Amino acid sequence: MADAAGRLTKLAEEVLGTPLPVRIRAWDRSESGPPGAPVLVIRHRRALRRLLFKPGELGLARGWVAGDLDIEGDLYEALDLLAGLLWERAATKAPRAAALRALARPELRAAAREMLALAGAPVPPTPPAEEVRRRRGPLHTLRRDKEAISHHYDVGNDFYALVLGPSMVYSCAYWESPDASLEDAQRDKLDLICRKLALKEGQRLLDVGCGWGSMVLHAAREYGVRAVGITLSEEQATFARKRIAEAGLADRIEIRVQDYREIKDEPFDAISSIGMAEHVGRDRYAEYASALYALLRPGGRLLNHQIARRPLADEETYRVDDFIDRYVFPDGELAPVGRTVAQLEEAGFEVRDVEGIREHYALTLRQWVTNLEKHWDEAARLTSPGRARVWRLYMAASALSFERNRIGVNQVLAVRTPDSGTSDVRLRERRWG
Structure with a gap:
């Protein structure tokens, strides 16, 4: 698909209800977003599969650790700009709930289908090797x-x-x-x-x-x-x-x-x-x-x-x-x-x-x-x-x-x-x- 960055920017802004503060560069080399802002680089569309499987910070983290996501420009500025949209809202689980509500709206169903098409089949990705395996038993033994x-x-x-x-x-x-x-x-x-x-x-x-x-x-x-x-x-x-x-x-x-x-x-x-x-x-x-x-x-x-x-x-x-x-x-x-x-x-x-x-x-x-x-x-x-x-x-x-x-x-x-x-x-x- 052409202009993946533009399509992703539009979908993200519709779901979040606010303009994206960073620029996006997608795997097809398309770019979208405010000029001069830090760039969120999506190197591979499997990063979207990670987000679809684990919406919010964990999906983003998996993409980052695997190298599917990166930042060009000032890392601190980019994280500060994204914090209000992701990590701070995550404390109340707002991003996931907002995303589900938004994607259920009739006018966004087509955008949701497009997101799935951009990502490919949303199968659970294998976590990177650095992730801690599932832990069993009571805490702090x-x-x-x-x-x-x-x-x-x-x-x-x-x-x-x-x-x-x-x-x-x-x-x-x-x-x-x-x-x-x-x-x-x-x-x-x-x-x-x-x-x-x-x-x-x-x-x-x-x-x-x-x-x-x-x-x-x-x-x-x-x-x-x-x-x-x-x-x-x-x-x-x-x-x-x-x-x-x-x-x-x-x-x-x-x-x-x-x-x-x-x-x-x-x-x-x-x-x-x-x-x-x-x-x-x-x-x-x-x-x-x-x-x-x-x-x-x-x-x-x-x-x-x-x-x-x-x-x-x-x-x-x-x-x-x-x-x-x-x-x-x-x-x-x-x-x-x-x-x-x-x-x-x-x-x-x-x-x-x-x-x-x-x-x-x-x-x-x-x-x-x-x-x-x-x-x-x-x-x-x-x-x-x-x-x-x-x-x-x-x-x-x-x-x-x-x-x-x-x-x-x-x-x-x-x-x-x-x-x-x-x-x-x-x-x-x-x-x-």
Whole structure:
């Protein structure tokens, strides 16, 4: 069929009830849409079959990962323009319902038939290899959590080194200035956490979800603590142990492949949990908070660094983003910061400080995307082109979500206050020494 782009643009605008903000280039090289706008490139008509089989973000994600869809121009601008039509409406399932209602209208039935003809037979497409297979059993068992963590983190240490840079820190950095380097911003974040925890030489630190060991390395080297780092990723543990040995700190740092629910150690003086609690799940969060409380000595501090979503009028309507759940963070769940604080308090903690740093995560993610794009060919070789495309889309869309206040990230400082009620938290603790 000639002018596939024009036909698709017309159909999409009739269904959505609004002009498309991006330009479309179809597989027949036809183009349609506003001049100068970012271009949504549909390389193959099977991308339409994916959309017909899974309307909304999941169909689009499958087309993107397979390479059937692409963006020419500013990726951030394109995602921002499309967000209101796709992802933001998806929270109320409006796109699918609107599409079904629109296609049922007599005047659009011909357009619907044309869409089917453009797509070819709408048979279920085979998901790309990077998609998580169907998971069975209850959420957040020890085994299922380990499998979910392995999917995301056992992509390859060399791949993550390209994206994260020398710091090997996969969480929000702390930027004193937008012009700072990523390495400096990550170092400043680790040091900020150490100061909030008031770490002192000889103390014992537990880092829950230690990643590649950056936090325990910084704390041991700069503050003289003895540290235990736990992760569910075999690849992370191997990498972290090698770094620690090379730094000459193997006598002060232990890395374990272990779930937080399996720790039976004597109490710790401090606990850091940096970008890990998003994996816990709302049904397990009370257990998580209670477990960390039990692992702290009286007077010990917890620093919980966690992504948060905006609260909903009806919390029962919350659902995990399909793309994130299937391709990026299987079984991950976000909660409003108020719920996190409440559940920490219910476990017995005294919450002493909450610092929101969402703008810092937007800067961090944009730097990671820049690193990935700079090393694109090598990143695709180390994993696969599909997996590299997943990470690029995920990180760019997440940067926009932080910038637009759709999600945030907070550092919550909590104390296991002794029965006496006394605490060593200073009156002007915001200065953090």
